[in-house]
Amino acid sequence: QQQVKQSPQSLIVQKGGISIINCAYENTAFDYFPWYQQFPGKGPALLIAIRPDVSEKKEGRFTISFNKSAKQFSLHIMDSQPGDSATYFCAASMIDYGQNFVFGPGTRLSVLP
Amino acid sequence: NAGVTQTPKFQVLKTGQSMTLQCAQDMNHNSMYWYRQDPGMGLRLIYYSASEGTTDKGEVPNGYNVSRLNKREFSLRLESAAPSQTSVYFCASSAGTSGGPMGQYFGPGTRLTVL
Numbered sequence: 001q002q003q004v005k006q007s008p009q010s011l012i013v014q015k016g017g018i019s020i021i022n023c024a025y026e027n028t029a030f031d032y033f034p035w036y037q038q039f040p041g042k043g044p045a046l047l048i049a050i051r052p053d054v055s056e057k058k059e060g061r062f063t064i065s066f067n068k069s070a071k072q073f074s075l076h077i078m079d080s081q082p083g084d085s086a087t088y089f090c091a092a093s094m095i096d097y098g099q100n101f102v103f104g105p106g107t108r109l110s111v112l113p
Numbered sequence: 114n115a116g117v118t119q120t121p122k123f124q125v126l127k128t129g130q131s132m133t134l135q136c137a138q139d140m141n142h143n144s145m146y147w148y149r150q151d152p153g154m155g156l157r158l159i160y161y162s163a164s165e166g167t168t169d170k171g172e173v174p175n176g177y178n179v180s181r182l183n184k185r186e187f188s189l190r191l192e193s194a195a196p197s198q199t200s201v202y203f204c205a206s207s208a209g210t211s212g213g214p215m216g217q218y219f220g221p222g223t224r225l226t227v228l
Binding site: 106 | 153154155158161163169171203205207216217219220221222
């Protein structure tokens with residue numbers, strides 16, 4: 001029940017296209033859903049996050065869509081750029097439990113010029 | 114404001130040797146974490162400390178010990194290194210339940226090879 005599933009494992013998108021990464025969870029007690037971006041040789045960096053009281057959050061070209069009833073959330077990268085090429089991780093946590101995060105396995109995104 | 118710092122950046126050990134990975138944060142965060150990252154496995158939690166003075170096991174704690182030295186510092190110790198502990202180790206911190214920003218902030222990682 002603690003698992004977070006993530007798909008696809010890898011994704012290739014043309015420059016200017018839309019990249020979509022999906023995640024699903026089982027534990028309905030999760031109440032915080034962040035996305036992290038990781039470049040090779042670096043630590044993951046917090047990209048954008050959402051709480052379950054909203055269905056969508058947008059920051060620049062990055063949007064999280066959240067479907068509470070389906071227990072799914074997704075990251076959309078609009079106008080994808082070669083500089084977006086990285087590994088993306090979704091995660092879930094329960095705020096009241098000291099924020100013990102559960103991570104998805106990651107999606108390697110390649111944006112072709 | 115350096116965020117989360119880790120030392121060393123790289124380390125090579127022989128089987129059976131011991132070492133301590135150091136982590137410090139300057140964001141006044143309550144919670145700190147140690148993860149390992151292996152190819153195709155994502156991030157796996159080794160230990161975490163929800164607040165100063167407390168530590169708890171994560172998903173893969175065997176072969177590791179931790180110390181929350183104070184609010185800023187959280188160290189990870191390998192008492193007798195094994196080749197299976199070859200990995201990249203990340204330290205992270207978050208505000209926890211203190212009401213601050215809720216995301217985790219990661220250090221740059223320590224790349225450990227055990228021969």
